Amino acid sequence: xxxxxxxxxxxxxxxxxxxxxxxxxxxxxxxxxxxxxxxxxxxxxxxxxxxxxxxxxxxxxxxxxxxxxxxxxxxxxxxxxxxxxxxxxxxxxxxxxxxxxxxxxxxxxxxxxxxxxxxxxxxxxxxxxxxxxxxxxxxxxxxxxxxxxxxxxxxxxxxxxxxxxxxxxxxxxxxxxxxxxxxxxxxxxxxxxxxxxxxxxxxxxxxxxxxxxxxxxxxxxxxxxxxxxxxxxxxxxxxxxxxxxxxxxxxxxxxxxxxxxxxxxxxxxxxxxxxxxx
Amino acid sequence: xxxxxxxxxxxxxxxxxxxxxxxxxxxxxxxxxxxxxxxxxxxxxxxxxxxxxxxxxxxxxxxxxxxxxxxxxxxxxxxxxxxxxxxxxxxxxxxxxxxxxxxxxxxxxxxxxxxxxxxxxxxxxxxxxxxxxxxxxxxxxxxxxxxxxxxxxxxxxxxxxxxxxxxxxxxxxxxxxxxxxxxxxxxxxxxxxxxxxxxxxxxxxxxxxxxxxx
Numbered sequence: 074x075x076x077x078x079x080x081x082x083x084x085x086x087x088x089x090x091x092x093x094x095x096x097x098x099x100x101x102x103x104x105x106x107x108x109x110x111x112x113x114x115x116x117x118x119x120x121x122x123x124x125x126x127x128x129x130x131x132x133x134x135x136x137x138x139x140x141x142x143x144x145x146x147x148x149x150x151x152x153x154x155x156x157x158x159x160x161x162x163x164x165x166x167x168x169x170x171x172x173x174x175x176x177x178x179x180x181x182x183x184x185x186x187x188x189x190x191x192x193x194x195x196x197x198x199x200x201x202x203x204x205x206x207x208x209x210x211x212x213x214x215x216x217x218x219x220x221x222x223x224x225x226x227x228x229x230x231x232x233x234x235x236x237x238x239x240x241x242x243x244x245x246x247x248x249x250x251x252x253x254x255x256x257x258x259x260x261x262x263x264x265x266x267x268x269x270x271x272x273x274x275x276x277x278x279x280x281x282x283x284x285x286x287x288x289x290x291x292x293x294x295x296x297x298x299x300x301x302x303x304x305x306x307x308x309x310x311x312x313x314x315x316x317x318x319x320x321x322x323x324x325x326x327x328x329x330x331x332x333x334x335x336x337x338x339x340x341x342x343x344x345x346x347x348x349x350x351x
Numbered sequence: 352x353x354x355x356x357x358x359x360x361x362x363x364x365x366x367x368x369x370x371x372x373x374x375x376x377x378x379x380x381x382x383x384x385x386x387x388x389x390x391x392x393x394x395x396x397x398x399x400x401x402x403x404x405x406x407x408x409x410x411x412x413x414x415x416x417x418x419x420x421x422x423x424x425x426x427x428x429x430x431x432x433x434x435x436x437x438x439x440x441x442x443x444x445x446x447x448x449x450x451x452x453x454x455x456x457x458x459x460x461x462x463x464x465x466x467x468x469x470x471x472x473x474x475x476x477x478x479x480x481x482x483x484x485x486x487x488x489x490x491x492x493x494x495x496x497x498x499x500x501x502x503x504x505x506x507x508x509x510x511x512x513x514x515x516x517x518x519x520x521x522x523x524x525x526x527x528x529x530x531x532x533x534x535x536x537x538x539x540x541x542x543x544x545x546x547x548x549x550x551x552x553x554x555x556x557x558x559x560x561x562x563x564x565x
Binding site for chain 1: 398399421433434435451494495498
């Protein structure tokens with residue numbers, strides 16, 4: 074008789090088999106997670122406690138800072154639209170088509186995400202010193218000019234929009250497009266009538282993400298467009314310039330404005346992004 | 352009629368060659384086979400969603416081997432229905448005519464006709480998210496029949512249905528295909544379905560399609 078045959082067959086009965094409580098595991102997870110969350114909230118509270126309402130309003134009355142806010146809002150909005158213009162076709166192509174060199178193209182699309190921001194700014198500066206770059210600058214001034222701010226923001230923001238759009242299209246079944254093709258649609262009709270309406274929440278998520286990325290962009294703008302007051306000054310540049318002259322209250326006030334904008338945009342992305350996943 | 356003559360189909364590394372089958376006009380053909388034996392690949396090649404690597408595809412006597420999916424005049428119902436999540440049932444039933452830019456009154460009349468045929472008049476303004484499995488399959492069938500195709504391809508359309516709904520949709524398929532007079536190719540792995548529906552039965556086995564005696 075084997076050992077197994079000698080054992081009582083009572084596995085699974087209440088008096089012999091008990092599962093340990095999951096509470097310690099959950100408590101451990103919560104403790105670890107809370108360390109990071111507390112740090113983020115502490116950062117925001119510290120910023121809030123550093124400034125007063127009068128400091129905040131005083132910063133908002135500054136002509137330079139108001140110019141920076143206005144320029145940020147305009148350039149970020151243009152960047153978000155341009156990012157979508159490119160991200161939708163790239164995301165769709167990468168999601169639906171297999172081609173030679175796709176892995177390479179995929180890696181190239183991620184370069185702006187992994188490159189240090191300063192390197193992107195420097196590379197843009199060098200690019201516009203080449204004959205091709207100089208030719209473009211004859212029509213649209215880029216270096217140390219407002220269009221250059223949009224280009225610098227777009228280089229990074231577009232990469233994030235492309236990722237979001239690719240995920241969005243990956244989640245839409247290609248079967249529906251195939252059915253549309255059998256119903257008489259051309260490829261473009263299937264895209265416009267079937268795929269794009271389903272991707273609209275992903276498009277909003279990609280646009281808001283690109284907008285938020287563009288708002289926080291500083292390194293490439295500083296290198297490529299400089300930090301000239303009332304000319305190439307966006308909100309991160311304002312923070313930098315106020316800090317460099319020791320006006321910390323104004324720097325914190327602009328930072329808080331950026332935090333508010335970022336929170337609003339992130340809430341939008343979460344809301345729309347969650348619906349895309351669902 | 353549907354005729355495949357020595358067709359070679361491929362999906363990734365998988366391929367089947369020398370496939371031949373013929374379904375006479377107005378008949379209900381059932382293609383049976385085990386999971387992953389290539390049934391769906393054959394159906395998708397017939398619909399023009401995958402290219403035929405060799406051989407000929409004849410639809411109602413016309414060589415359709417190089418035609419695009421939109422030009423073949425085939426109604427296609429995939430396993431999960433693949434309904435368009437942003438459209439109402441009404442728009443599904445008129446979509447093929449809408450694409451062909453038919454007049455609104457023609458589309459309205461066709462939608463009403465299909466809704467009555469399939470018994471879905473009550474759900475015309477609903478979207479796919481709230482529909483039961485049986486309702487979704489009815490809508491998918493109506494959408495496929497909208498432009499009056501002469502051929503209907505069904506890819507395991509009853510696979511996701513419970514026992515009662517399965518029986519109900521099975522009877523509906525038989526009745527609708529008879530009434531409309533469409534030549535049908537129905538892919539399934541269920542012998543019961545095949546016995547209930549088939550006028551002519553085919554089996555995919557060991558890389559070949561053979562006709563099974565009725």
